[in-house]
Amino acid sequence: MTSQTNSNSTLCEEVLNLIPAYAFGTTDPEETRFVEKHLSDCPEAVAELSLYGEIRDGMLFEPPLVTAPPHLAEKIAQIPRSPKVAVQPLRPESITRPHFNVGWAAAAAVLVLFVFSNLYWFNQIQGIQAENAALLEDQRMFTAMRSGDLVETELAATDETMTDYSGSVLWKEDMQSALLRVANLPSTDEDQEYQLWLIGADHLIGVGTFRVNPDGTGVLKFESDEPFTAFSAFGITLEPAGGSPAPTTSPMLIGEISST
Amino acid sequence: MVDLSDDELMLRIIRRDEAALSELYRRYGNAVYSLALRVTQGTEWAEEVTQDTFFKVWHQSERWDAQKGTLIVWLLTITRHTAIDYIRKEQRKLQVSPVALEDMAEQLGRPSTVEESSWQDRNLMIKLMTQLPTEQAETIRLAFYQGLSHSAIAETLNLPLGTVKTRMRLGLQKLKSLWLIANQHQNERN
Numbered sequence: 001m002t003s004q005t006n007s008n009s010t011l012c013e014e015v016l017n018l019i020p021a022y023a024f025g026t027t028d029p030e031e032t033r034f035v036e037k038h039l040s041d042c043p044e045a046v047a048e049l050s051l052y053g054e055i056r057d058g059m060l061f062e063p064p065l066v067t068a069p070p071h072l073a074e075k076i077a078q079i080p081r082s083p084k085v086a087v088q089p090l091r092p093e094s095i096t097r098p099h100f101n102v103g104w105a106a107a108a109a110v111l112v113l114f115v116f117s118n119l120y121w122f123n124q125i126q127g128i129q130a131e132n133a134a135l136l137e138d139q140r141m142f143t144a145m146r147s148g149d150l151v152e153t154e155l156a157a158t159d160e161t162m163t164d165y166s167g168s169v170l171w172k173e174d175m176q177s178a179l180l181r182v183a184n185l186p187s188t189d190e191d192q193e194y195q196l197w198l199i200g201a202d203h204l205i206g207v208g209t210f211r212v213n214p215d216g217t218g219v220l221k222f223e224s225d226e227p228f229t230a231f232s233a234f235g236i237t238l239e240p241a242g243g244s245p246a247p248t249t250s251p252m253l254i255g256e257i258s259s260t
Numbered sequence: 261m262v263d264l265s266d267d268e269l270m271l272r273i274i275r276r277d278e279a280a281l282s283e284l285y286r287r288y289g290n291a292v293y294s295l296a297l298r299v300t301q302g303t304e305w306a307e308e309v310t311q312d313t314f315f316k317v318w319h320q321s322e323r324w325d326a327q328k329g330t331l332i333v334w335l336l337t338i339t340r341h342t343a344i345d346y347i348r349k350e351q352r353k354l355q356v357s358p359v360a361l362e363d364m365a366e367q368l369g370r371p372s373t374v375e376e377s378s379w380q381d382r383n384l385m386i387k388l389m390t391q392l393p394t395e396q397a398e399t400i401r402l403a404f405y406q407g408l409s410h411s412a413i414a415e416t417l418n419l420p421l422g423t424v425k426t427r428m429r430l431g432l433q434k435l436k437s438l439w440l441i442a443n444q445h446q447n448e449r450n
Binding site for chain 2: 051058079249
């Protein structure tokens with residue numbers, strides 16, 4: 001019993017030591033898991049976390065107070081009349097097209113291979129899903145996509161500072177499945193993922209989340225119960241891991257859906 | 261509208277009262293903008309973050325829970341997360357500047373002349389942070405305003421990871437002591 005008490009005491013001491021950094025979100029993932037696993041067993045650490053939480057909240061008030069530009073008030077007043085999605089208006093002239101650089105060309109080549117090499121497609125899906133039913137469905141999708149009328153919607157950066165970000169969606173009007181690929185997106189933190197949205201005039205649907213590889217590329221196969229042509233655009237936002245019911249950030253990539 | 265408490269104001273926003281949103285901005289717009297400016301260090305970015313913050317408040321107002329804290333803390337927490345998301349998306353390496361906060365305020369925008377008593381009551385942290393050794397305050401600010409982990413701070417400052425962890429721990433421990441003393445004095449005055 002005594003050794004168990006000592007062990008718990010040592011454990012709580014370790015938790016207590018990590019509390020300041022944990023409260024400020026600077027602990028490494030392993031340390032975070034350690035704190036969260038044992039916190040409830042350490043009342044002193046719980047109290048300490050509460051105190052550091054107050055200090056963290058106090059930091060919100062440290063910046064010197066400055067006056068916001070007068071025109072911001074008018075923009076804020078317009079928010080209730082703006083669409084629910086924090087989507088910037090689809091203005092083709094304002095969308096920055098990705099540079100056609102070597103990286104993009106290489107990514108495009110990968111995309112072409114991806115779509116038109118049956119063997120590659122088969123192996124990819126087998127590796128990702130390893131379920132026969134899903135595999136058959138994906139093969140069916142691939143076959144259908146090869147049969148013509150395939151639409152490729154290019155996603156473009158919404159901001160001039162993100163011009164390297166790129167992506168495209170392969171879809172067909174008579175199919176419910178589609179394929180997204182992206183390139184040059186920054187890696188997400190562990191608690192974040194990218195989320196793909198179908199954006200309509202009066203509603204939007206999150207159709208899947210994904211992370212990118214270390215080289216910034218990523219692929220997502222997704223489905224929609226409604227035809228893709230019922231929507232006006234595809235959009236990608238950065239969301240908490242697991243996705244959000246509605247976008248919490250502005251989209252970084254958008255592609256306008258047009259019927260074939 | 262100006263006589264409404266913060267809680268009453270949020271109830272109006274939840275009921276889609278557009279004037280209530282403008283009143284919320286009138287009360288706390290400068291605070292939101294100031295924090296956004298501190299994180300992003302750019303006026304255009306701060307404007308975007310401010311808009312995004314109030315956009316989220318309007319469309320996700322039902323998430324407001326008066327039992328969990330004050331409205332201004334909730335609002336500024338959203339602001340901080342939004343601003344950090346912005347700079348992460350941009351992968352902007354903000355320069356670590358030894359510039360004093362007062363100087364930074366002059367560089368980044370006009371000091372507010374708005375009477376905001378709530379802000380005055382709460383800006384104790386400004387005084388406390390100046391009492392920390394510069395390197396400890398710098399480490400804490402990088403963690404808080406840029407959302408950097410120990411490892412990322414070490415990389416940014418080109419310091420060993422252990423040094424960063426020590427600075428962070430010592431700085432926060434001192435901040436805690438100063439915080440407790442200040443609150444004790446406050447309670448005695450009250």
